Structure formats: structure tokens, C-alpha cells
Amino acid sequence: xxxxxxxxxxxxxxxxxxxxxxxxxxxxxxxxxxxxxxxxxxxxxxxxxxxxxxxxxxxxxxxxxxxxxxxxxxxxxxxxxxxxxxxxxxxxxxxxxxxxxxxxxxxxxxxxxxxxxxxxxxxxxxxxxxxxxxxxxxxxxxxxxxxxxxxxxxxxxxxxxxxxxxxxxxxxxxxxxxxxxxxxxxxxxxxxxxxxxxxxxxxxxxxxxxxxxxxxxxxxxxxxxxxxxxxxxxxxxxxxxxxxxxxxxxxxxxxxxxxxxxxxxxxxxxxxxxxxxxxxxxxxxxxxxxxxxxxxxxxxxxxxxxxxxxxxxxxxxxxxxxxxxxxxxxxxxxxxxxxxxxxxxxxxxxxxxxxxxxxxxxxxxxxxxxxxxxxxxxxxxxxxxxxxxxxxxxxxxxxxxxxxxxxxxxxxxxxxxxxxxxxxxxxxxxxxxxxxxxxxxxxxxxxxxxxxxxxxxxxxxxxxxxxxxxxxxxxxxxxxxxxxxxxxxxxxxxxxxxxxxxxxxxxxxxxxxxxxxxxxxxxxxxxxxxxxxxxxxxxxxxxxxxxxxxxxxxxxxxxxxxxxxxxxxxxxxxxxxxxxxxxxxxxxxxxxxxxxxxxxxxxxxxxxxxxxxxxxxxxxxxxxxxxxxxxxxxxxxxxxxxxxxxxxxxxxxxxxxxxxxxxxxxxxxxxxxxxxxxxxxxxxxxxxxxxxxxxxxxxxxxxxxxxxxxxxxxxxxxxxxxxxxxxxxxxxxxxxxxxxxxxxxxxxxxxxxxx
RNA sequence: GCCGCUGUAGCUCAGCCCGGUAGAGCAGCGCUUUUGUAAAGCGCGGGUCGCAGGUUCAACUCCUGUCAGCGGCUCCA
Numbered sequence: 001x002x003x004x005x006x007x008x009x010x011x012x013x014x015x016x017x018x019x020x021x022x023x024x025x026x027x028x029x030x031x032x033x034x035x036x037x038x039x040x041x042x043x044x045x046x047x048x049x050x051x052x053x054x055x056x057x058x059x060x061x062x063x064x065x066x067x068x069x070x071x072x073x074x075x076x077x078x079x080x081x082x083x084x085x086x087x088x089x090x091x092x093x094x095x096x097x098x099x100x101x102x103x104x105x106x107x108x109x110x111x112x113x114x115x116x117x118x119x120x121x122x123x124x125x126x127x128x129x130x131x132x133x134x135x136x137x138x139x140x141x142x143x144x145x146x147x148x149x150x151x152x153x154x155x156x157x158x159x160x161x162x163x164x165x166x167x168x169x170x171x172x173x174x175x176x177x178x179x180x181x182x183x184x185x186x187x188x189x190x191x192x193x194x195x196x197x198x199x200x201x202x203x204x205x206x207x208x209x210x211x212x213x214x215x216x217x218x219x220x221x222x223x224x225x226x227x228x229x230x231x232x233x234x235x236x237x238x239x240x241x242x243x244x245x246x247x248x249x250x251x252x253x254x255x256x257x258x259x260x261x262x263x264x265x266x267x268x269x270x271x272x273x274x275x276x277x278x279x280x281x282x283x284x285x286x287x288x289x290x291x292x293x294x295x296x297x298x299x300x301x302x303x304x305x306x307x308x309x310x311x312x313x314x315x316x317x318x319x320x321x322x323x324x325x326x327x328x329x330x331x332x333x334x335x336x337x338x339x340x341x342x343x344x345x346x347x348x349x350x351x352x353x354x355x356x357x358x359x360x361x362x363x364x365x366x367x368x369x370x371x372x373x374x375x376x377x378x379x380x381x382x383x384x385x386x387x388x389x390x391x392x393x394x395x396x397x398x399x400x401x402x403x404x405x406x407x408x409x410x411x412x413x414x415x416x417x418x419x420x421x422x423x424x425x426x427x428x429x430x431x432x433x434x435x436x437x438x439x440x441x442x443x444x445x446x447x448x449x450x451x452x453x454x455x456x457x458x459x460x461x462x463x464x465x466x467x468x469x470x471x472x473x474x475x476x477x478x479x480x481x482x483x484x485x486x487x488x489x490x491x492x493x494x495x496x497x498x499x500x501x502x503x504x505x506x507x508x509x510x511x512x513x514x515x516x517x518x519x520x521x522x523x524x525x526x527x528x529x530x531x532x533x534x535x536x537x538x539x540x541x542x543x544x545x546x547x548x549x550x551x552x553x554x555x556x557x558x559x560x561x562x563x564x565x566x567x568x569x570x571x572x573x574x575x576x577x578x579x580x581x582x583x584x585x586x587x588x589x590x591x592x593x594x595x596x597x598x599x600x601x602x603x604x605x606x607x608x609x610x611x612x613x614x615x616x617x618x619x620x621x622x623x624x625x626x627x628x629x630x631x632x633x634x635x636x637x638x639x640x641x642x643x644x645x646x647x648x649x650x651x652x653x654x655x656x657x658x659x660x661x662x663x664x665x666x667x668x669x670x671x672x673x674x675x676x677x678x679x680x681x682x683x684x685x686x687x688x689x690x691x692x693x694x695x696x697x698x699x700x701x702x703x704x705x706x707x708x709x710x711x712x713x714x715x716x717x718x719x720x721x722x723x724x725x726x727x728x729x730x731x732x733x734x735x736x737x738x739x740x741x742x743x744x745x746x747x748x749x750x751x752x753x754x755x
Numbered sequence: 756g757c758c759g760c761u762g763u764a765g766c767u768c769a770g771c772c773c774g775g776u777a778g779a780g781c782a783g784c785g786c787u788u789u790u791g792u793a794a795a796g797c798g799c800g801g802g803u804c805g806c807a808g809g810u811u812c813a814a815c816u817c818c819u820g821u822c823a824g825c826g827g828c829u830c831c832a
Contacts, residue, residue: 257827258758269758272827300825304766313805313823369832371756440832474756474830475823483831571832595832659789687794694793708791720792727792 005056017052024059034061036242037076046240062279078104080241081251081277082111087233088132100174108276115271129253140246141227147220163221175236183215190216250284251277299637300480306642318478318485325650330629332648346464351444354435363443367401372472378434402426414602441467445493446604454608460496467491481634488629494621502551508594509559512625520749523582525562528552529569537572540598548596549575573599583639592627643700647747653680654701656692658708665712676741702751721751731755
């Protein structure tokens, strides 16, 4: 006798078990027709799921009442499309392609598969695969779910109706592994009912299967057929799926990539086939158009086209050379951020790009993170002596990484733990001195803080630096401006008392808010990284952590944007807040972080004198809310598609004389603009005005001032604004100069100067 | 770091499969044109085909290695 509670709170009672489809029908035939699945107590299920007890339920359809695509609906469609694609691929490439894992993603789905030796799948096959997918969708075959028990017999030969037996017969080790994991997970969840199952299986052509694993009594495996079981293609799958292939709408395969089984590079290499699906062809087309749009915004392409930056092989991978135009963007942004920091009471510092190894041994960066740092720089003299003494490379690395007795003792005492392991301690005459390119600015800032005594009255001390750091990112990770090996952080360290943490975090967030607002990045969210309650890797007291986490959460909440709690994502030394922005076409970018650190004070023996006249440890807040200038500029290039607001544009105005005859007047206009600091140029080329306009438009110059004899006579300029494909008319030169200076001054996001 | 693909003029790309030492458009330079809002016309210059080996009478082309870029995987204090 199930009673079903619908999302609007209304209840429906039935006198016998009903399927999701029955419930939809009872609400209305239109809904039943549109239904793709159901959500039962928040869990997505097949529409055919039979309900025999009281639940809350919602019907999942393609889109909501506002005609917006529904997330759950898309999930069902794409998960189902992954099955259709897998069938199509096996039809096109061969039945011996072994499927591993095929989930939906944010933008589509993929299916990892093993393509046997000698066979190949390439983009040349896409057309055939797409065609086959379209056929399967058109056939509108029902997705049929069925379950098979496992462990019904010792010998798999004995019972046909055994899920594991079926998989063993298919000889697909990936699916067998998937099933084993699913079964083991059941045992984990319900240890009381856990049961051990052993199979022995004699294949007609020799022995094959043998399995011994844990699961629960009565465990079942779920399969889905693209049609009728035994007749059509089927797959081990947890589901859920749409009712039939026809409900997928439109699906295509989009790209190929390689992946590893379980993401482990020592494991089998698989081919990951990406695809996407939408309820209608029009939506799929729209998506493809958007993707094309996104690739047009690629900051690497725009950066080259607009000559913003250059990466040179001879300088090195991941090292950015900022050209004059790009430097303008970066500098304007930096000046803006610096001004906001000043308003918040930050003080600016400068520190060198390298520091002694001992500094990083103290901070803990070396050798702990040595794999992501540039190699240490060892002094020439020391190197020569080592080499002369026949020191091996391995021995040298040990001696470079070693720590003196004195340093180890201090750190271990202050951190009240064996932070420096005894095997790293080495006699002073064995240690090899050296330097390191700094991977972080904090050790230098800690030394500045420690260089003078501090009273609680001076706290917090806010040290800011646009500090350049170097990290050895893996070569495969490097990408344009967004992943580089040398970058400048908008870094600052806030040395504060424990009570000051909430206000300081609040300050960081309000800064971010201001800057995102000015840049028109209205859509962003924060992730609050909290400690994993089950882990012991964290330093600092539980009470401190509770307070700091509460401060982070309160600050995030006050920001007025979406935020999520991410347990286990905290750094070992304190909780953190990450910023994720969405650009104008909806892509998300991770920028910077704010992190609370209880450890650094101990490491560097920092202190301030409290009202009790005793020394106290300061807490340090690391904050680089925009990540790095490189990454942030990269994101902005894509956000604006190279069409920067006037205040950020490398070239704000271009003066275009109709012909040489008005060149002189053009020069006058140019000086008038430059006199008030506007970045303007004059196009002196011997081209027709059409060509000059085209070139300036391609270069995304915000304002074009066309000047001919008519304008010269009236001391006017004819204005053309980026994005408007026509002449807006003439206005007095003085008025234009005044207006654009105002637009730049206010950092307006829109181009508002017009006659 | 791993796997796959790519590397030809400043830029975008053709030529490579099937070896006979390179081609287009744009950009640049010169001349003509003096132009009113998204590319005027003509002419000229420019490349040891990423780099290093190998095969061959002969290599941009085939093979090996290497470097770099792209797509993904893994990673990101």
C-alpha cells in the first residue's frame, strides 16, 4: 500500500505496488509521456522501478517547467547514450573490444575500453559509429534491466542463472573486476550479512575462471540490455537508464583519449571514447556551436593573435614571456589589486627569487615536495669538492637533503613531534649547502615577520608581494598561461592572533568580491576545505581547527555566493577556501586559495608579545585569491575573448585618418589622447579606411576614431565602438577625451562613450 | 611523468601515403592610388621543412632517437 509524496508535498496512495511510470500516469498522461526516470528518496532510478512502500518521489523529465534541461534527465540520457555508443563501437570495430567503464560526465559521457592488439579505433571511424548510434536510437529499443544472483553454486557450470558465471563466460576482466568491486562494497556496507563465495569454473575448452571473494548473502548483479536480454547488446551496469533508446534524442562520439584502468599508469592502457548526447538534435548542435565558440576563446590562440605573450622553446617550457601588449593587461590588473590591498591595510614587501636550502628545510618544502621543485642549486666550489672526493650522485642527494642536528632539534621541539626524522640528521661537515628557486613566498615572508619584535597591538601584520615562484610541473600538465613553471602570485601572508582569523578571512573574501565585480565575473563559488575527521595527518589542536573551520564557513556564507564543504580537502596545516569562477560561457576555473596555517609559526619560531607580556605563536593565513597573474590573465583572456574593457586594453583607441590629407589632424587627436594617459595609436598606413577598420576590429581595439577633412574642420572625431558594426557619428574631440578618460578611471566593464 | 597525434616562411596551412633538395593566402618591403567606416592594384624579398642520427645515388617525404606543442591520464604544498 505505498503512499507517495510528490515534490509539491501532495500525497498519492495506491492499493498495490506501482511503477514510476504508473505514478507519472496518475499525475497526467503528458507527464508520463515525458518521463525519463524517477527520483526516489533522492536517488535516481529507472522509470520502471516498482515501489511497494512509502517514499517521496519526483518524476525526472528532459527539462523543467522553464524548459531548461534537467540535470538528472541529462544524466539518464547520457548514461544510456554511453551504452548505445558501446554497442555501436562493437558493431563497427569488433565484438572483441572489451568495455571497462562508461559513466556520464558534466558535458557528456565516455566509455573506457580495451581495443585488442591489431585493431584500432580512430576518428576515421566516428562517422560510422555515429551512423550506427543514430540507427539504434531510431529503433527505439527498450532498456531492459534484469538481475542475476551470484554465488548460487560452487561450480559455475551448474547454474546458468548466475551473474558472475555470465561475466566469466564473457571473459572481460574489466567487467569481472567491476562486479567484484561492487560485490565487495556490498559486504563492506553490511558486514553482518557478509559471506565468502568461491567459484571454480571449467570452461569447455579448458579451465578459466576461479574466484574467491566476499559479498553478502543474496547479492545480485544488475544488467541492462539495449532491447531484449539475450537478443540485443547488454552490459553489466548499475543503471539507471531512460526507458528506451529513442528517448536519447541525439548522440555523437566526440573525441578519443587514452586512459588507464583504475587511473593507474602501471595498469592496462585503455582507450577513452568521449561522446555527448542531448534530448534534441537542435540542442546537440547548439552545444557543438558553443564548443567551437570556446575554442575560439582559447587564450593561447588569442594570446598569439593579439601578441599578448610568447612561450619560447629556448627559454623553456612553461615560462612566460610577456610582450608589451600583454604586459599592459597584467600590469593594469596588478595595479588594481595592489590598490585594493592597500585599502585593506596590507604592506608591500619584495623578496628574492631564491633562498638557501636550509630555509626550505625549515619551512618543510624541501625535500618533501622536491618532485615538484626545480633541482637545488649547489655552489660551484662544493660541487667541485664533492666531485673530487668521488661522491656519487645518490650520496650527494642525501647530503643535500640532510638536516643539521641543531635545526632538527629546534623544529622537533617546537612542533612537538618528530617532524625531522632521525635518518635525515647529518653532521655539519657532511651537509652540502645550496640554494633553491623559491616554490613559495611564505618562508621569505616568515623571515621578514621574524626580523623584528611584534606586539599584539601591531597585529595583524599583512605582508603582500607579487612574488614570483617556480615549480616543476610535469611536462604533460603545462598549458598556455594556466599551468606554468614560473608564475607570479598575488601573494600575501597575514600574521595574526587566533581571534583575528575570522575578520582576516572575511577581508580576503571581500577583496575577491570587489575584484570579480569590477571584471564582471558575477558567477563564482567557493569551496571550503575541511579536515577529514578520520585522519591523523593534521597538525594543530582540534579546538583550533574547529574555530578556524567555523571562521572559513562563516566567511564563505557571508559572501552571498554558492559554497560547498569539502571534508578531507584541507591542507595538513589548516583549513582552506578555494575560489572557482565561471566565465561568460559557463566554464569553471579554479583560481586561488586562502589557507589557515598553524604550523608555520612553529616551524619558524615566530612570536608576538601578548597583553599578558608573554610570547605567543601567530597564526598565518596564506592567501593568493587570484592564484597567479599568469593564470588569472589567461582566464581573463578567455572570459573577454580578447575584447578587454577599456581600462585593461593594451591599446584603447586607434586613430584612423581617411587619407594622408588628415594625417596631421590625426596626430593632433593622438596627442590629445596621450596627454591624458590614454593608450592610443595612429594608423599611418597607406590603406583605405575599410582596411584600417578591419584591422583595428580584428585586434579588438575598443574605440576607433575615424578622422577626415570634415572632422578636422570641426575639431571632431567620428567614433566607432568595438562590437558595433557601424559609424556612431561624430563628436567634439574634447568631449571624447573627457569621456574615455572617465571610462578608464572608473574601470567600466562596458564601452559607453558615444556621440 | 605516461599514451596518442602534430611540428614546412612572422601567422594560417598545402606538399609527405607513392623519395628526385618546396608552394598558397595573410603579414613585411617598394611602387601606383588620396580614398568616409570589416581587406584597392601591381611588384619584390623571405624557408639548411623542430633538432640529431640512419637507410638511399638521392630524404620535407622512409626508419630511430630527441626536443617542443596539442588532446587525454596521473599530479597540483
